[in-house]
Amino acid sequence: MLGYRFSNYDKPDQSPFDKLFDIFKQLITYTSGDFNEAISWLTELDKEYKLTEPDYGIGDFIQELKDRGYIREETSGGGNIAITPKTEQAIRQQALEKIFGKLKKGTSGNHATKYTGSGDEISSDSRPFQFGDTLDQISMLESMKNAQINNGISNFMITENDLEVKEREHKTQTSTVLMIDISHSMILYGEDRITPAKNVAMALAELIKRKYPKDTLDIIVFGDDAWEIKIKDLPYLQVGPYHTNTVAGIELAMDLLRRRKNANKQIFMITDGKPTCIKENGQYYQNSFGLDRKIINKCLTLAQSCRRLKIPITTFMVARDPYLQEFVHDFTEANNGKAFYTSLQGLGNFIFEDFERNKKKNIR
Numbered sequence: 001m002l003g004y005r006f007s008n009y010d011k012p013d014q015s016p017f018d019k020l021f022d023i024f025k026q027l028i029t030y031t032s033g034d035f036n037e038a039i040s041w042l043t044e045l046d047k048e049y050k051l052t053e054p055d056y057g058i059g060d061f062i063q064e065l066k067d068r069g070y071i072r073e074e075t076s077g078g079g080n081i082a083i084t085p086k087t088e089q090a091i092r093q094q095a096l097e098k099i100f101g102k103l104k105k106g107t108s109g110n111h112a113t114k115y116t117g118s119g120d121e122i123s124s125d126s127r128p129f130q131f132g133d134t135l136d137q138i139s140m141l142e143s144m145k146n147a148q149i150n151n152g153i154s155n156f157m158i159t160e161n162d163l164e165v166k167e168r169e170h171k172t173q174t175s176t177v178l179m180i181d182i183s184h185s186m187i188l189y190g191e192d193r194i195t196p197a198k199n200v201a202m203a204l205a206e207l208i209k210r211k212y213p214k215d216t217l218d219i220i221v222f223g224d225d226a227w228e229i230k231i232k233d234l235p236y237l238q239v240g241p242y243h244t245n246t247v248a249g250i251e252l253a254m255d256l257l258r259r260r261k262n263a264n265k266q267i268f269m270i271t272d273g274k275p276t277c278i279k280e281n282g283q284y285y286q287n288s289f290g291l292d293r294k295i296i297n298k299c300l301t302l303a304q305s306c307r308r309l310k311i312p313i314t315t316f317m318v319a320r321d322p323y324l325q326e327f328v329h330d331f332t333e334a335n336n337g338k339a340f341y342t343s344l345q346g347l348g349n350f351i352f353e354d355f356e357r358n359k360k361k362n363i364r
Helices: 016-030 035-049 058-067 085-100 140-151 184-190 194-211 231-236 246-259 291-308 322-335 347-359
Strands: 072-075 082-084 110-114 123-130 164-172 173-180 216-222 226-229 264-271 275-279 285-286 313-317 337-339
Touching: 016 035, 016 058, 016 082, 016 085, 016 194, 035 058, 035 082, 058 072, 085 231, 085 347, 123 337, 140 164, 164 231, 173 194, 173 246, 184 231, 184 246, 194 216, 194 231, 216 231, 216 246, 226 246, 231 322, 246 275, 246 291, 291 322, 313 322, 313 347, 322 337, 337 347
Parallel strands: 173 216, 173 264, 264 313, 313 337
Antiparallel strands: 072 082, 110 164, 123 164, 216 226, 275 285
16 A cells, blocks of 8 residues: 655745735725725835735726625715625634634534533433434444343343433523624724724624524624624724713613523623713713713613623723723622723634633533
8 A cells, every 4th residue: 555645735825816805804994894995005005015016906906806796886876986795704704714713722612511412413421211212312332232231142132221322412502792892982092992893793703603603693882872783884883982881782782682592691892991971861971080880880780680680791801990990890790790801912812712611611
């Protein structure tokens, strides 16, 4: 037998289009889906870093984007160009590879729990046959071994007492609500905090869509008010001149989870600031100068309500001010949830590791 010979694999060089497309997808995220601004930035980058080749320029790249269905001219006229759903999916895929690809290897599984039951994957555990078990659950090898031990080879026969079945791992489903703070502070002090939050949301959405298709993911943004957005809207998400109405976000999250039939429910909240706003009788009550007890008490009350409903809240705080950490500590204690104080670079790792960890246990 000659066998196989292996040699080093040399990854082929990217085409001129692919090189530019990787950068273009990042720029589209930064510009919240503004094609013209993204191309303007790409042109400036090309001038400084010589991204294009002599026989392939930015104009060729734009034409190829059209030919491949990544962009389209808007029907309203005026020559405006918009990205297509194909580009939105490509951006989510890039975010998934960038964030999820960096995580440490862990136990694989599709919401594996500590329980056995009805599932797709056969467990290493086995038990005697019980009324109601189906034929496909019976382990013939173990059952025949039992029959030989119990009845002997000369008088071989299989009885019900010889039958042994393999357990199957019970797979759980999870409903997740991801809350994203879009208050003005997410772009204050010269730091872009909203783009990493968008990238994490897009990657999480793509992960659930591919790996956990039976799960649900709802995405909420909150400023003065809170509202639900679709996954396809994430690249276009922008920060507004808003205060931070955390109460409205949690109330909407609870309402969405109330409609979900899954036993396991959780809330992830990405924020960088203190709650500064609530709405009472159609009027906004706002205080941007400190941790207003009236607003804080509303937040803590909702955190306790989620705790009673078995809905853990995991807070990802991208700010490290001591007084904000004290609020998050009190909020987390009221909910019996978790909190992570993380940099923007580590946000994706924290969220994905925690999400995967929750999939390996029943979070009820």
